[in-house]
Amino acid sequence: xxxxxxxxxxxxxxxxxxxxxxxxxxxxxxxxxxxxxxxxxxxxxxxxxxxxxxxxxxxxxxxxxxxxxxxxxxxxxxxxxxxxxxxxxxxxxxxxxxxxxxxxxxxxxxxxxxxxxxxxxxxxxxxxxxxxxxxxxxxxxxxxxxxxxxxxxxxxxxxxxxxxxxxxxxxxxxxxxxxxxxxxxxxxxxxxxxxxxxxxxxxxxxxxxxxxxxxxxxxxxxxxxxxxxxxxxxxxxxxxxxxxxxxxxxxxxxxxxxxxxxxxxxxxxxxxxxxxxxxxxxxxxxxxxxxxxxxxxxxxxxxxxxxxxxxxxxxxxxxxxxxxxxxxxxxxxxxxxxxxxxxxxxxx
Amino acid sequence: xxxxxxxxxxxxxxxxxxxxxxxxxxxxxxxxxxxxxxxxxxxxxxxxxxxxxxxxxxxxxxxxxxxxxxxxxxxxxxxxxxxxxxxxxxxxxxxxxxxxxxxxxxxxxxxxxxxxxxxxxxxxxxxxxxxxxxxxxxxxxxxxxxxxxxxxxxxxxxxxxxxxxxxxxxxxxxxxxxxxxxxxxxxxxxxxxxxxxxxxxxxxxxxxxxxxxxxxxxxxxxxxxxxxxxxxxxxxxxxxxxxx
Numbered sequence: 009x010x011x012x013x014x015x016x017x018x019x020x021x022x023x024x025x026x027x028x029x030x031x032x033x034x035x036x037x038x039x040x041x042x043x044x045x046x047x048x049x050x051x052x053x054x055x056x057x058x059x060x061x062x063x064x065x066x067x068x069x070x071x072x073x074x075x076x077x078x079x080x081x082x083x084x085x086x087x088x089x090x091x092x093x094x095x096x097x098x099x100x101x102x103x104x105x106x107x108x109x110x111x112x113x114x115x116x117x118x119x120x121x122x123x124x125x126x127x128x129x130x131x132x133x134x135x136x137x138x139x140x141x142x143x144x145x146x147x148x149x150x151x152x153x154x155x156x157x158x159x160x161x162x163x164x165x166x167x168x169x170x171x172x173x174x175x176x177x178x179x180x181x182x183x184x185x186x187x188x189x190x191x192x193x194x195x196x197x198x199x200x201x202x203x204x205x206x207x208x209x210x211x212x213x214x215x216x217x218x219x220x221x222x223x224x225x226x227x228x229x230x231x232x233x234x235x236x237x238x239x240x241x242x243x244x245x246x247x248x249x250x251x252x253x254x255x256x257x258x259x260x261x262x263x264x265x266x267x268x269x270x271x272x273x274x275x276x277x278x279x280x281x282x283x284x285x286x287x288x289x290x291x292x293x294x295x296x297x298x299x300x301x302x303x304x305x306x307x308x309x310x311x312x313x314x315x316x317x318x319x320x321x322x323x324x325x326x327x328x329x330x331x332x333x334x335x336x337x338x339x340x341x342x343x344x345x346x347x348x349x350x351x352x353x354x355x356x
Numbered sequence: 357x358x359x360x361x362x363x364x365x366x367x368x369x370x371x372x373x374x375x376x377x378x379x380x381x382x383x384x385x386x387x388x389x390x391x392x393x394x395x396x397x398x399x400x401x402x403x404x405x406x407x408x409x410x411x412x413x414x415x416x417x418x419x420x421x422x423x424x425x426x427x428x429x430x431x432x433x434x435x436x437x438x439x440x441x442x443x444x445x446x447x448x449x450x451x452x453x454x455x456x457x458x459x460x461x462x463x464x465x466x467x468x469x470x471x472x473x474x475x476x477x478x479x480x481x482x483x484x485x486x487x488x489x490x491x492x493x494x495x496x497x498x499x500x501x502x503x504x505x506x507x508x509x510x511x512x513x514x515x516x517x518x519x520x521x522x523x524x525x526x527x528x529x530x531x532x533x534x535x536x537x538x539x540x541x542x543x544x545x546x547x548x549x550x551x552x553x554x555x556x557x558x559x560x561x562x563x564x565x566x567x568x569x570x571x572x573x574x575x576x577x578x579x580x581x582x583x584x585x586x587x588x589x590x591x592x593x594x595x596x597x598x599x600x
Contacts, residue, residue, distance in 0.1 A: 020537070056517070100366065176436075176437040177412065177436055177437045177438070180436035180437045180454075180455050180456070181369070181436040181437075181439075181455060183455070183456045184366075184368070184369050184372065184455035184456040184457070185366060185369065186373060186456075187455075187456040187457075188369065188371045188372045188375075189368065191371070191375055192368075192371055192375075237480035239366050239368065240365070240366065241367070242367060276414075293482040305415075323599060
């Protein structure tokens with residue numbers, strides 16, 4: 009929304025002051041130079057300049073509502089000329105009506121009429137041009153602001169993507185676990201480090217554009233689960249069932265891991281009891297079904313986030329398939345949360 | 357002897373701390389806990405001098421647990437990654453250890469310990485700062501009759517000053533929290549909660565009507581059928597928040 013120049017308090021004050029000064033100056037000029045009485049001088053000045061001020065306000069608002077893209081100067085010129093004629097004729101008729109008996113004044117008015125028109129036209133023209141300049145500048149700073157916020161948004165998105173890929177919380181906690189293992193169980197520590205390395209390598213390779221086979225993806229998920237199992241060995245059970253006929257099917261490599269991560273986040277991080285996370289992979293009518301099941305604490309569900317992870321996945325599914333219904337969640341009676349991901353297979 | 361409790365949901369993470377502590381004969385680990393609930397019980401039971409506390413844990417965070425502890429022990433926070441928490445620690449000079457925990461850094465924290473054992477003001481400041489973190493400002497953790505309850509802030513109808521406490525009124529009854537009105541005024545979402553009076557903060561969603569009681573003095577009716585007084589400045593804020 010552009011700000012109108014006349015809605016700025018400082019400009020209002022200055023314009024008002026200027027208008028009063030101008031009215032007094034004109035009146036004084038008429039009184040001292042042309043020798044009219046104060047009454048006539050002031051009436052003349054007030055009526056003329058009041059109309060002029062109204063026309064200026066009118067022009068300023070009009071330009072705020074509408075400005076033609078082309079022929080801007082012509083448009084302003086026509087409006088200015090038209091308004092000039094309107095105000096000088098209104099002024100002329102009202103003044104000659106009020107001072108009908110003053111012959112001197114009538115003569116002077118007829119004589120000065122063209123000059124009055126010229127002055128009015130110049131004032132209005134100046135007013136119109138400054139207004140155009142004002143709106144131009146407003147427009148420019150607005151465009152600049154929009155551009156800047158768009159750039160910021162893009163930067164933020166990029167940063168978030170990177171951060172999400174790296175999952176710093178997971179990474180540092182895993183490193184801490186490996187570190188502990190080096191002391192209590194060095195052999196296990198070696199296995200864990202290689203798993204962590206493979207997992208990170210897999211993470212860096214991931215791209216929305218890149219489809220991977222179920223076989224490959226499940227290997228990656230298994231690495232992730234193995235690492236989580238080392239961190240929470242005492243209370244994390246995992247059941248993975250992959251149908252053999254799905255192994256050669258494909259899916260985008262960025263979808264399943266966040267869902268499993270979400271399952272662990274809500275299933276494991278929110279309870280200190282032992283839990284089981286179940287992953288089933290099957291195929292139906294050429295559509296790959298990935299089903300992840302985790303228990304959850306109904307009380308926590310209400311207070312924790314509503315699963316930002318899933319919203320992000322829905323959005324990605326929409327970008328990839330233009331179909332947000334490929335991700336479904338349901339809650340089973342015994343506090344089981346089930347996330348189902350459906351991936352239509354590309355037939356090529 | 358310095359009694360200490362380790363609270364972390366990952367057993368291996370506790371193992372490291374235990375391993376490092378084995379060198380310090382004057383420190384005795386009296387309990388190990390998997391989450392904040394267990395931790396709270398153990399602290400009440402053992403009254404430790406020192407607690408090693410993880411931040412992100414099941415159910416309630418380390419910060420939320422600590423808020424519920426009445427006689428706060430000295431705390432060394434341990435955390436893997438939480439930008440917000442780390443900033444709060446740095447600002448308030450509380451000891452914290454980043455995972456994986458460096459041995460030299462750990463020893464330095466223990467060396468500093470004697471001077472800090474009976475001084476926990478900095479911990480309070482960290483808790484106040486942590487309450488502003490996005491992970492925590494949508495809920496309030498309280499204890500009532502020994503039971504811990506997590507209240508989503510949207511469920512709070514209004515808050516009332518009550519001596520050293522603030523009373524939180526919800527559909528499930530009233531709960532008390534040992535904080536100030538100013539604390540809640542700053543941490544709760546200013547678009548949703550308005551301080552209408554020195555003693556009251558209300559949830560905007562609960563407002564049904566505002567009435568003029570007498571000249572310059574207003575009252576507001578909440579959905580729960582309770583009338584609350586509105587001060588002059590409170591009325592200005594309330595009007596602005598409701599877009600009147």
